[in-house]
Amino acid sequence: MARMMVLLWLVLLLVLTQPGCWDRREAEELGIVVGYGIEPAAGGKVRLIVQVINAGAQGQGQNLMGAAGQGPTSIKSYTNLVSEGDTLFEAFRMLSTKTGARNIHAFAQVVIVSEEYAREKGLSGILDLLDRDPVTRRSYWLLIGRGDLASLLDEPGTLNPIPSMRIGEILKHQSLAAVSAPLRLGEFYRLMESESAQPFTAVVESELNQAVPGEKGHEVSEGSIPEPLRQIKLNGTAVFRQDKMVGWLNEKESRGLLWLRGEVKEGFLKSPSPGGTGKLFTAEILNTKTTLLPEIKDGEIYLTVKIKAETYLEETQEPVDSETVRLLEAAQAGTIAEEAGAALEKAQQEYRADVFGFGEAVHRKYPGEWKEMKNRWPELFPGVQVSFQVETKMRHTAMISDPVMPVEK
Amino acid sequence: MSIKLLTRAIKKLKKKKPAVNAENKQSEQWVYHPDELKKINVMAKLENNLALLKNILGQNQDVIFRSFLLGRAEQTAAAIVYIEGLVDIHVLNNNIIRPLMAGLRQLDGSRAGVSFQELLTGSMLTVSNVQAIRVIDDVVAGILYGEVILFVNGQAQAWSMDVRKWNTRDITEPVSEVLLRGPREGFTETLPTNTTLIRRKIKSPNLIFEFLNIGRVTVTSVSIVYIKNITAPDLVAEVKSRLKRIDIDGVLESGYLEELIEDNPYSPFPQVLHTERPDRVAAALLDGRVAILTDGTPFALIVPAQLTAFMTSPDDYYQRYFIGTVIIWLRYISFVMSLLLPSLYVAITTFHHEMLPLRLLVSISSYRQGVPFSALVEALLLEFVFEVLREAGTRMPRSVSQAVTIAGTLVIGQAAVMASLVSPLMVIVVATTGLASFTNPSYNLGISTRLLRFPLMLLAGTLGLLGVAFGILMLTIHLAGLRSFGLPYLSPLAPLQTGDLKDVLVRVPWWAMKTRPAELVKRNRRRQAGDLKPASPGRRKGG
Numbered sequence: 001m002a003r004m005m006v007l008l009w010l011v012l013l014l015v016l017t018q019p020g021c022w023d024r025r026e027a028e029e030l031g032i033v034v035g036y037g038i039e040p041a042a043g044g045k046v047r048l049i050v051q052v053i054n055a056g057a058q059g060q061g062q063n064l065m066g067a068a069g070q071g072p073t074s075i076k077s078y079t080n081l082v083s084e085g086d087t088l089f090e091a092f093r094m095l096s097t098k099t100g101a102r103n104i105h106a107f108a109q110v111v112i113v114s115e116e117y118a119r120e121k122g123l124s125g126i127l128d129l130l131d132r133d134p135v136t137r138r139s140y141w142l143l144i145g146r147g148d149l150a151s152l153l154d155e156p157g158t159l160n161p162i163p164s165m166r167i168g169e170i171l172k173h174q175s176l177a178a179v180s181a182p183l184r185l186g187e188f189y190r191l192m193e194s195e196s197a198q199p200f201t202a203v204v205e206s207e208l209n210q211a212v213p214g215e216k217g218h219e220v221s222e223g224s225i226p227e228p229l230r231q232i233k234l235n236g237t238a239v240f241r242q243d244k245m246v247g248w249l250n251e252k253e254s255r256g257l258l259w260l261r262g263e264v265k266e267g268f269l270k271s272p273s274p275g276g277t278g279k280l281f282t283a284e285i286l287n288t289k290t291t292l293l294p295e296i297k298d299g300e301i302y303l304t305v306k307i308k309a310e311t312y313l314e315e316t317q318e319p320v321d322s323e324t325v326r327l328l329e330a331a332q333a334g335t336i337a338e339e340a341g342a343a344l345e346k347a348q349q350e351y352r353a354d355v356f357g358f359g360e361a362v363h364r365k366y367p368g369e370w371k372e373m374k375n376r377w378p379e380l381f382p383g384v385q386v387s388f389q390v391e392t393k394m395r396h397t398a399m400i401s402d403p404v405m406p407v408e409k
Numbered sequence: 410m411s412i413k414l415l416t417r418a419i420k421k422l423k424k425k426k427p428a429v430n431a432e433n434k435q436s437e438q439w440v441y442h443p444d445e446l447k448k449i450n451v452m453a454k455l456e457n458n459l460a461l462l463k464n465i466l467g468q469n470q471d472v473i474f475r476s477f478l479l480g481r482a483e484q485t486a487a488a489i490v491y492i493e494g495l496v497d498i499h500v501l502n503n504n505i506i507r508p509l510m511a512g513l514r515q516l517d518g519s520r521a522g523v524s525f526q527e528l529l530t531g532s533m534l535t536v537s538n539v540q541a542i543r544v545i546d547d548v549v550a551g552i553l554y555g556e557v558i559l560f561v562n563g564q565a566q567a568w569s570m571d572v573r574k575w576n577t578r579d580i581t582e583p584v585s586e587v588l589l590r591g592p593r594e595g596f597t598e599t600l601p602t603n604t605t606l607i608r609r610k611i612k613s614p615n616l617i618f619e620f621l622n623i624g625r626v627t628v629t630s631v632s633i634v635y636i637k638n639i640t641a642p643d644l645v646a647e648v649k650s651r652l653k654r655i656d657i658d659g660v661l662e663s664g665y666l667e668e669l670i671e672d673n674p675y676s677p678f679p680q681v682l683h684t685e686r687p688d689r690v691a692a693a694l695l696d697g698r699v700a701i702l703t704d705g706t707p708f709a710l711i712v713p714a715q716l717t718a719f720m721t722s723p724d725d726y727y728q729r730y731f732i733g734t735v736i737i738w739l740r741y742i743s744f745v746m747s748l749l750l751p752s753l754y755v756a757i758t759t760f761h762h763e764m765l766p767l768r769l770l771v772s773i774s775s776y777r778q779g780v781p782f783s784a785l786v787e788a789l790l791l792e793f794v795f796e797v798l799r800e801a802g803t804r805m806p807r808s809v810s811q812a813v814t815i816a817g818t819l820v821i822g823q824a825a826v827m828a829s830l831v832s833p834l835m836v837i838v839v840a841t842t843g844l845a846s847f848t849n850p851s852y853n854l855g856i857s858t859r860l861l862r863f864p865l866m867l868l869a870g871t872l873g874l875l876g877v878a879f880g881i882l883m884l885t886i887h888l889a890g891l892r893s894f895g896l897p898y899l900s901p902l903a904p905l906q907t908g909d910l911k912d913v914l915v916r917v918p919w920w921a922m923k924t925r926p927a928e929l930v931k932r933n934r935r936r937q938a939g940d941l942k943p944a945s946p947g948r949r950k951g952g
Contacts, residue, residue: 005675023873026784027758028777032770055774106763107770 028055031101034078035164036140037149038126039114041084046117046126048091050081051153051164052103078162080153088129105135109168111185112145112152112204118238118245123192127243131189138186141171144238144245146205155206156228167204167232174202174234178267178285179251181237181258192243195374196359199240200257203248206230239351241378247351249343256343259307259336260356262290269311271335273318274327281318281328283311286395292361296369300385303358307336307390313397320401325394333390344386354381446546455486455562458545462490465549472552477510479561486562490548495555497574504535505557505570525564534559538571550628577602583685583707585852590727595685600630600704606687607634607702611694615639621652623666627659630704631666634690639697639925639933647894648699648712663703663710670712672892677860679853680893682714689723697930713894713929717902717913720744722850725916733916740848747846748858751788752869752877754838759784760873772834779829785870787831791839792862794821799843900928 037049057075081099085091095103111130113123123142130136145152153163160166171182182202183191191199209231237254239247249257258264266285273279291306311332313320320328347355359377363370373380446465452458459474466472471493479485487509491501530539542548543566548558555573580602583595596603604618615637622628631652635645651670660666663683671680684690685707690700693711701710711718720740725733757764758773765773780787798817802810822840826833842862849855861884868876891898901909909926911917920941924934 024759024783025762026777027762027770027774028780030762030770030774032762032767032774034767053771053774055771056778057775104762107767 025102025104029100029102030055031099031103033103033105033108034162035108035110035112035153035167037080037112037114037145037153038088038117039145039149040117040121045084045086046088046091047082047084048088048095049149049153050083050092050095050103051162052079052081052099052101053077053162054079076161078164080150082150088126089133092129105133106137108137108140109164110141110143110171112143112149112167114145114147114149115203115238115245118144118240122243123188123240124243127185127189127192130185138184138189140185141168141182142185142188142201143167143182144201144203146203146235152204152206152232155230155232157231158228163232170232170234171202175265176267178255178258178264179236180234180254181261181263182234191355192240194360196354196363196370196377197357198242198353198355200237200249200353200355201240202254203235203238205233205235207233207235239347239353239355241351241353246353247346249346252339253343253346256339256341257347257355259288259290259340260292260305260343262288264288264309268314269309269332269335271328271331273316274324274331275318277318279317281316281331282314283328283332283394284314286310286312292356292358294358294362294365296362296366301362301380301383302385302387303361305340305386305388307340307388309333309336309390309392310395311392312395316403317405319403320397325397329392329394332392332394336390336392337388340388340390348382348384348386352378352382354378358384443546443550446549447544449545450543451545451548451560451565451567453563453565455488455560458548458560458567459488459490461545462548462552466490466552475506477506479509488560489557490552490560491557492552492555495573495575496557497572500536500572500574501557505559505572508533508535509559525561526566529561529568534568534570536570536572540569541566542569543567553628580606586684586686586689586722586850588686588722588724588727591723592686592688594687596687596702596707596709598705598707600632600702603687603702603707603709604632604634607690607694607700610687610691611636616694619649621649623652623655623657624660625656625658627661629660631660632702634694634700634702636694636697639695639930640699641697641929641931644697644699644713644894644929648701652701660703660705662706663701663708666701666703667710672894676887676891677857678716678888678891678898679719679851679857680712680714680891680898682711682718682851683708683853684711685709686723692723692726695925695936697925713892713896715893715896715898715900715928716854716888719851719854720849721912721916726919730916730918737913737916740850743845743848744854744858747842747849747855748861749865749877749881750842750845751792751838751862752865752880753874754835755784755788755866756869756873756877759870773832776832776834780832781829782831783870784835785866787835788839788866788870789863791821791825791831791835792842792866795839795843796859896928901926 031052032055033050033052035051037051039047039049041047054075054077057077079099081095083091083094083098085094113126130140131138155163157163157166160169174180174182180202181200183199188199188201191197207230209227209229211231212227212229236251237249237257238245239249255264255267264285265287269283269285270280271283273281286309288307288309290308293304293306295302295304309332313328316328318324344356347353354377358381359374362373366373449461452461459476463474469492472490473493474488474490476486476488479487489501489505526541530541542551542558548567548569551558551569555575556569556571559568559570577599578597580594580597582593586595594606596606608616608618613636617633617635617637619633621631621633623631633645633648633652648670652666655666655669657665657669667679667681667683668674673680682693690709690711694700698711698713701712703710721737725737728736758777762770777784782790794817798813798821801813802817805813822836825831826836846855846858849858865877865880868880870876872879888899889897889903897904900906901913906927908924909928911922912926920937920943923937925936927934
């Protein structure tokens with residue numbers, strides 16, 4: 001027994017001392033990566049921008065969310081590191097010539113690829129590394145960035161000063177509007193590698209901030225931070241054919257894409273009032289269901305899209321009663337069909353990219369026929385005859401029934 | 410041989426008579442040796458007895474020899490021997506010396522048909538406990554024990570009378586086990602008081618106290634307590650045999666016995682429960698356990714004791730069962746925290762950053778800027794200082810310990826952080842660990858977690874969570890193999906006794922506490938009558 005114990009302690013000692021601590025990294029040595037920007041560089045190279053949290057700045061009376069005691073003079077809470085390389089991995093490793101921190105990639109929120117790069121080179125050159133490397137994750141959001149990424153990833157903000165994290169927060173809540181369709185890397189890979197669908201993802205850009213005071217003489221009070229001149233915004237959806245970006249859907253068309261994919265979970269629905277007065281009413285979407293029903297008849301592919309949506313009234317300028325609710329429902333259905341039709345028009349005819357997953361629906365229903373169709377699907381897709389059956393239900397009119405309107409006197 | 414010794418002793422005494430000078434006295438003394446004295450009987454001649462006793466005990470100034478004459482004609486010499494301070498002097502004067510000297514004219518031994526022995530014990534000594542003894546060793550032991558010994562010339566026996574009385578501590582609330590609800594009495598240092606306290610709680614003829622003396626020199630009374638018709642007989646036999654095996658010079662505290670009877674002396678985990686509370690002992694006895702009371706200490710031992718027994722407090726059974734259950738779980742969580750929290754913190758912040766929420770990681774990273782030590786060194790340093798503070802606070806008088814607390818809070822809590830020696834998060838971790846360890850009702854289990862924390866921290870700092878997992882694995886293997894008086898240490902969890910989980914996973918209400926632990930008790934397992942679940946009058950079963 002005693003000999004066993006001694007042996008055990010010796011083994012323990014060996015185990016503890018021999019392998020050393022190769023994996024040991026103290027928390028303060030870390031470079032916590034929150035976002036990547038990828039754009040083309042001169043000479044066919046790729047430029048990588050890595051956004052790293054500056055934890056030292058966090059300690060000085062600030063926190064991640066912002067800004068107790070933050071002034072223009074204080075240290076920025078993040079650092080953008082830039083490097084270039086012929087391959088993405090080269091660019092990653094060349095970073096270590098510029099920073100002493102050990103980067104950890106587990107917490108990154110977004111991979112932003114510039115539109116230019118996505119249109120010209122395609123994403124396959126960079127996505128392989130992100131999928132292959134064990135430290136990167138499939139849960140990163142993939143976004144297409146418009147304009148100069150270095151400035152996009154450096155847009156100041158006061159509520160959440162780190163741009164990548166700000167974008168991450170925006171993506172978390174974008175479904176409240178549901179006017180763009182972002183994808184995580186994993187889902188993007190799936191669509192890209194599928195024979196029966198094409199990938200897409202949201203576009204992010206910066207726009208002028210309307211909150212900046214325009215009037216002269218409106219001075220910023222002393223000590224406070226002025227509103228930043230530009231702000232980050234999601235703007236529609238990029239459409240891909242294979243790994244190359246081929247087009248862009250605006251907000252209405254993006255919503256249509258979501259309708260066709262059955263991915264509208266919440267959001268607003270704005271339709272013309274049925275009275276023909278030119279006024280609008282807006283409803284909140286409660287839940288939706290989309291069913292794709294393909295049919296092959298005489299060598300032609302027909303597809304019926306059934307969309308069911310439940311809403312409730314949020315805003316109107318005309319009186320509502322049980323009769324007019326029926327009319328509102330019909331108007332809503334029309335809007336949905338219009339949105340979906342707009343997306344279909346763009347993607348099917350103009351970009352010829354099956355971002356809706358029609359091919360998947362056909363594959364599921366006609367697995368036998370699909371075998372011969374799958375190679376020709378890019379040619380077949382534009383010829384699919386699509387019809388809509390939209391049904392909506394307005395469940396209630398929220399807190400009040402009559403609109404808030406002045407009485408006619 | 411014994412006769413030889415005896416005559417030698419008497420001769421020596423006679424030679425030096427009457428005044429023994431101090432220089433020689435030392436060398437002349439008989440060294441007390443029980444084996445020799447067991448062979449010597451009380452002699453008929455008073456003079457010889459006293460001479461022998463004086464030789465053995467005479468150097469002790471607190472041994473009183475009181476000689477007097479008995480009977481009407483005052484022709485019979487007698488003497489009493491006792492130790493001053495151990496006997497009740499009033500009882501001695503009024504109930505022993507007075508009847509012997511003044512009240513008894515019959516003591517000539519002439520009354521027909523009545524022996525001297527009967528006369529003495531039957532109508533003279535008005536004390537309750539009188540025993541005739543014949544062996545000198547018993548005489549000596551009795552004197553040292555606090556009995557009064559009476560010798561009468563011409564009688565080849567002595568009488569020992571138990572009139573012990575000495576100053577004792579009052580029964581007070583136990584300091585080491587404070588309860589919100591429950592009896593406020595605790596054991597004292599006096600064994601008879603302690604047995605009384607238990608006897609007052611369990612008034613059953615089956616409650617057995619068995620006494621034995623342990624300690625060659627100290628001759629400490631130890632009592633084995635159990636309930637005859639509940640406790641497994643082989644458990645009692647095992648306890649007895651383990652106690653009887655002990656041959657040591659002294660037992661000053663039950664801790665001596667604990668270390669001499671536990672199953673695995675190398676384990677960091679305690680295998681014997683100790684308590685100051687009679688109610689806890691009574692509850693353990695009703696569970697079928699055995700208690701060991703030791704004279705001279707208020708701490709009783711309870712065996713067998715498994716891990717979960719150390720995590721319960723009598724409170725759990727006095728409060729309503731909801732809170733009892735919640736508090737048991739709070740303790741389990743605290744136990745794990747006090748064992749693992751620093752090592753988990755070290756492992757995760759140096760090896761597994763991905764496991765942390767981003768904001769927490771940034772916060773840790775920012776607060777560690779400027780801290781010169783690695784997380785492991787930081788943790789070891791702070792834990793060490795915390796242990797120092799804790800020890801200082803325990804040993805110091807209360808007035809000083811306050812100063813210790815203030816110094817600790819200021820130096821550790823504030824200055825060390827401001828000087829960037831440690832990060833505030835580490836202070837939080839160490840303080841939380843300390844707090845968690847205080848929730849443990851058993852101090853001795855707390856000690857083992859305190860000790861094991863350090864190797865676990867080293868493992869965490871070198872191998873990360875892998876090391877922690879390794880450490881936990883080793884501990885689990887050790888715990889699974891550990892036994893306390895044959896009872897598996899992890900029972901009733903491993904081996905699983907589903908019926909006994911009623912004390913472990915939850916504290917079930919008393920009306921559902923139907924049986925005693927199956928691991929301990931094989932017969933007489935039912936605690937209570939059929940269905941005791943209370944209900945309002947309309948809903949009672951069977952009207």
